[in-house]
Amino acid sequence: MTSEPPAQPMTIGELSRRTQVTVKALRTYTDWGLIYTAGRSPANYRLYDTDALWCVRLIGELRSLGLTLAEIRDLLSTYADNGERALGPSLAERLRTARARIDSKIADLEKTRRRIDAFEATHQAELAHGSGPGLLADDPRRCTRCA
Known part of the structure; x- marks a missing residue:
């Protein structure tokens, strides 16, 4: 052998x-x-x-799959303490948490997209042809004078 x-x-x-x-x-x-x-x-x-x-x-x-390092550490700790029988339910719970976190980020990104759409619709002419009274109503140089 x-x-x-x-x-x-x-x-x-x-x-x-x-x-x-x-x-x-x-x-x-x-x-x-x-x-x-x-x-x-x-x-x-x-x-x-x-x-x-x-x-x-x-x-x-x-x-x-969207798990954080802290969640992975907790999951592996559960596995070390309880063996494989506890791994499935613990992983399922962490996946639900990750999904909720991702859903929240998607909702935030969709809100930002809607704000961009509204801004573009409101300022369509200024965006296509240069600045106008609606795009930057105040003198933008005012910001640099304060710096």
Whole structure:
């Protein structure tokens, strides 16, 4: 029976290259306890094992679903405390929260679009042909005189 030697630990730079995640983000993930180091090199570089690859990809997937790092940390903490049986309901709750956050942002963006539409409709001639009395009724240089 042959056993494979353990994989060589990766530096944070190698983990970054392999996952396409910035070193800064990886440091944040480590500092937040989302990924763990396998220790330090003699030169004091953080070292990671292959489990870190899976963790970074999971974090990326959860971030792409709109979860914040704090929500991911809480989710992974729930998983660590209760195992897989608690993961589904916890993830579902966090996804509902992320959806609500996204819906709120969409509503805000739609309001901004309506304000742009109204402004363009009101100032159509000025926008097409240059400034007019309705676009900038006051002298715009007044702002620079106060500075």
